[in-house]
Amino acid sequence: MSLRTRILLSLAPLALLLVALGAAGVMLLDRVGGGIDAILRENYVSVQAMFRLGEAAERIDSSFQFALAGREAFAARQFEANWVVLEEQFAVEAANVTIHPTEDELVSRLRGLKAEYRERGRQFYALPPGSPERTAMYFGPSGLLERFNESKAVAGEILRVNRENMEQARDRARDTARTAMGAFGAALGLVALLLAGAGWYLLRTILGPIRAVTEAAHAIGGSGQLERTVPVFGRDELGRLAAAFNVMTRELRKYRRSNLDRLVRAQRTAQATIDSFPDPVLVVDPAGRADLANPAARALFGVGPTAQGDPGPVWSPPEPLGGPVADALQLQRAYQPDQFDQTVSFRLGGEDRTYLPHVRPIRDPDGDTLGAAVVLHDVTRFRLLDQFKSDLVATVSHELKTPLTSVRLAVHILLEETVGPLTTKQTELLIDARDSAERLLALIEQLLALARLQKPHDEGTFHPADPAELLRTAADAARARADDKHITLAVNTNAVVPAVVVDSDRFGQALGNLLNNAITYTPPGGTVALAAGMTTDGAVVLSVADTGVGIPAEHLAHVFDRFFRIPGQSEEGGTGLGLAIVKEVVVAHRGTVTCESEPGKGTTFRIILPAHLAEGRS
Template identity: 35%
Template sequence: MRLRTKLILAFSGPLAILIILGLISARTITKSSHTVERIFRENYDSADACLKMKDAILVMDGTAEIFVWDGVKDEKTIAADLEFVNHLRFQQGNVTLPGEQDLTDSLTNQWNTYRVALEKFFTLSSEGTDRRQFYRNSILPQSQRVLDIAQRIIDINLNNMVSTDGQVRKEAAETNRTLLLLVLSGILLSALFVGIFWQSMVRPISRLMDSVQEIQRGNLDFFVHVHSKDEIGNLASAFNEMTSTLRRFRKMNRTKLLRSQRATISVLNALPQAIAVCNPGGGIELSNEAAVKMFALAPGKSIKDAADEKIVELFSQANLEMRPFCNKGWDWAIQKFSDGDEKFFLPEAIPIFDDEHGLIGVTMVISDVTRLRQLDEAKNGLISTVSHELKTPLTSIRLATHALLNEKLGVLNPKQTELVLAAREESDRLHRIIENLLELGRMESGGARLDLMPISAEEILLAAADEMRTAFADRGVSLSLELPADSPRVLADRLRLGIVFANLLNNALKHTPPGGRVTLSGREEGGEVLFSVEDTGEGIPQENLPHIFEKFFRVPGCEEYGTSGLGLAIVKEITEGHGSNIKVNSSPGKGARFEFALSKAESV
């Protein structure tokens, strides 16, 4: 049997009961309404007619009483007589109750007697005694008999209205009992149909619901046993086929996932870096052998339980700001000892995004930089040694050139003077390079400690501008100064901050053509003072901006300026030593702007 047929049979019984109940209810209500309306209308009309007849009798009694004393017949008597006759005729045609006809006939007879007596009364002589006696003995008693009969007719109609209401209530109660019986029958019939079709319709649906819940919990081995051949049976068969297909896909996906996971782990284990893949909450989901061995970053653990705080801090920054974090400074290096050897590692945090740029994880890459650190230390040692070794003979060369230019050893001809001047300039440039190398080595090794003290920002800017003003005037470049309004004090090393501004101003002067302008400024921003050096020179190409602060880097095409490529590297080391971060904004043909911020002395 098809599901549609079962549903039709299941709902046909209750539907038939509802239709029967509706028809009986409509018929009963309509019948009761018409009966009540007819009975109440007939009884009410009879009672109303009798009341008006009583009013007419009372009016005629009143005119008769006036006639007793005045002997004048009032015209109201005729109108009242006519009104009584009209209502009496209506009552004669509206007799509906048992005994009402006899009372109506009696009322007619008594009325006729009353009219005859009243006509005789109005024809009596003018002697007041006869009229009064006739009025008391004939008119009033006959009038009372008419009134009594009219009242009796009113009473039986009113009583019938009350009894009719009772009959209506009785019929309504009977109807209610009938409807209640039908409702109970409908309920029993519906329960019977539900009981009959439960086995073949509801139970298979319940099994399907159980199957859906099992699949929701991940159990794809659940099988629905349904033996019916209706739509539910077809649905169950399709459901079983679907779960079978899902089982095959799950097996295939598990195989692919396992293969991919094993391949990924093999690749990660082959890498020299320690790698751990974490979810946004910090749980480690995947890591290679190096991460487990060196940093105990095993799958199932939390990155927040890592022994080194630098790893946790980088993960938190990448998770919060959703961008890669890689600090290449040696102060971020993690020191480890393995088999008695000292090793250094630099951590890096790389966020992982989904297709909608939502954060789904963070990859921690911890690289072994021991060899790089050793090479860097060797390079710094070599540079320091060479610089010190060059410094002594260079000092002698500089003294010799100065002595020759002072002509203490004899007068030089113009050609000799030109050659000695060139030698002095080159020796001075070489001296500056050596000093920069030594200063940079001290900053990188941590040997140069900053002498921090409160210094007026205005004083710093004025000193830097005064030192470079002559060089700017010789080149024809204007140097403008923008001082902060309240002259705040910053916490800084006076000597090294002077080196920063000297390098920035010297760099701006070299790259600004005559007629250009360089602006040295400082302004307050919250608890800091923002210093900047801005020029109107040729600017820096965008592809060179990331390398501008690297050692020995020179912008291609600017070799003719004779720079060593160390000035901006020294600026970066000194500003970072002050806890700041120097930034550069530039584009070709629009100049360059270098800026960094120092904390105010009172806010530290």
């Protein structure tokens, strides 16, 4: 027997019983409704007619009293109008006499009293107004008042009989409803027994196998128990489901074994690949645990996957790498520096090693984060070569400075003609030699300054300083040169800004380079403005703006490069190291420097530094 047949056979008795209950309910409701309709049709109409008939009779009786009081016209109108109402309500009652014999007798009696009451009323109004006969006809024996009371009593009796009939009909309807409730209760009890039996049968024969399949599915999906099977109950749909489930688990076991072998090979290949790199390579999962690490990364960071291949504990990156790794995992932002000032240093094997870190997010095809790859390129040798180059430049510059100073002094002495007069040609040659010596000396000074900046900084030289005072000091030093070129030098220090922590000498040199650069490229009559302010996040901004020739947009990205000079401005330009020194100084102060320019309208340099907090931290 199929599962469908068993379910249908289990539910068939319930369906038949429900149909029977529905039919019985319809019949009982129709019976109760018919009883209520009989109450309304046979009794309520009579009750309402007798009530209205009594009201009309009272108004007719009042008309006789108004006539005795002298209000003849009003009394006659009231008599005629209410007599019409009385006749209408009596006709309603006469047409609605129930099977109760007493009501028929009472209606016949009321008909006679009504006719006699009508005739005596007409006789009353035929008598002259105010006559004694009228009073006697109303108050006398068998008078109008007595006939009114008899008619009202008969109408009240009819009203009582109909009310009793209504109460009896109500009691019959209530008994019918109680009987129906009892029958329905018994039927519902039977339905409950059948439901319990059908439920037990379904639980035993249907839900049992389904529960076994469900538990096996949870075991496979939750803990990977692919060896789990379910018993096969019969050859119905559930039995075929259980058999198909067992076949599926068998195929899954085969698939897992093949995939596991493939994964192991892929993992070993990936591990062998990164092991072949001499630089430290580390792959972390979204939680920050080390998923892959080559020997260089293990030796440097001391982390890596376990011997069983499981990810190691959560890796806490060292200070320079914490932010880039968090950005790669949370924001999918890559970190790829290419400057020596962005290198990190670690001590490995008893010596300091310098690395250029690269951090890249790893994404799946849907764009979700799978982890991050950290690669540290060992640039120790290149760093040493750069240091050697800087030291060589510093040494050569220092050695050149002394003889060049002597040559410069000799040229100045010759130009002053203290050792004898000079011809015009000799003077021109000495002036060219003096200018060349001055430019060469300036170049040597800037090379020495750049070499000093690349050495480790002494934190003891950093002290809190007022930004406005720094700007005024730099402006005072450059004011003479600005006045010589007829350039207005303005310092705007009206804004209240917090202090900054700086090395006054080095930072003053950076401001001086910006001012000299602005004065050099601003024509006479122009303006150079210095100002101090704050950014929205509370950092301090020092700006140097000029109204000079400006910088073309294609050269803005290179203005801070060493020895870079803007084409076409070589005659007025210097060595190309001034802005490079500015950047070195600002970076040493944990700040940033930006340049905005528009050809023909001027250039603005902004130095952004962290504010010095009240607790002494910056």
